Amino acid sequence: MYTLLSGLYKYMFQKDEYCILILGLDNAGKTTFLEQTKIRFCRNYKGMSLNKITTTVGLNIGTIDVGKVRLMFWDLGGQEELQALWDKYYAESHGVIYVIDSTDEMRLSESKHAFEKMISSEALEGVPILVLANKQDVEVICEILL
Numbered sequence: 001m002y003t004l005l006s007g008l009y010k011y012m013f014q015k016d017e018y019c020i021l022i023l024g025l026d027n028a029g030k031t032t033f034l035e036q037t038k039i040r041f042c043r044n045y046k047g048m049s050l051n052k053i054t055t056t057v058g059l060n061i062g063t064i065d066v067g068k069v070r071l072m073f074w075d076l077g078g079q080e081e082l083q084a085l086w087d088k089y090y091a092e093s094h095g096v097i098y099v100i101d102s103t104d105e106m107r108l109s110e111s112k113h114a115f116e117k118m119i120s121s122e123a124l125e126g127v128p129i130l131v132l133a134n135k136q137d138v139e140v141i142c143e144i145l146l
């Protein structure tokens with residue numbers, strides 16, 4: 001009876017959990033993206049002022065529930081010395097969002113290099129990757145000015 005009831009409880013209330021890594025160079029906008037996502041999807045979440053966000057040293061975690069699914073976002077610091085820590089999280093991840101600052105042409109090749117290193121990891125084989133060309137609002141402003 002207990003097994004039946006606990007199974008029913010789990011079926012009704014337990015959520016499937018997925019871990020999503022947010023990676024990319026420092027200043028790409030990973031933490032801002034996570035914060036904005038939380039503001040949009042978490043009811044009653046006030047969030048911090050976006051201009052108060054500083055560079056991530058270590059890891060930010062954000063949890064978002066969508067229906068019966070719980071998404072755990074792990075936003076890792078993108079500074080060069082912190083990139084060495086990224087692969088410690090690959091085995092646990094179900095998906096990756098790779099964020100690029102699309103306005104920073106000078107660092108595109110650096111970002112490409114970090115991306116290629118990331119996808120060469122066997123631990124990420126079969127893991128879906130979303131590449132996010134961030135800061136499109138800046139591009140629009142530039143185009144308007146031109």
Ligand SMILES: Nc1nc2c(ncn2[C@@H]2O[C@H](COP(=O)(O)OP(=O)(O)OP(=O)(O)O)[C@@H](O)[C@H]2O)c(=O)[nH]1
Pocket residue numbers: 024025026027028029030031032033050051053054055056057076077078079134135136137138
């Ligand atoms: N215009 C514009 N600025 C953005 C956008 N996303 C982030 N920024 C700015 O980019 C800067 C860096 O943002 P962060 O979110 O701290 O970048 P990060 O990728 O988390 O950086 P690290 O933690 O150092 O790895 C901040 O000044 C943000 O306000 C965007 O979509 N548009």
Ligand SMILES: [Mg+2]
Pocket residue numbers: 030031032054055056075076077078
């Ligand atoms: Mg950050």
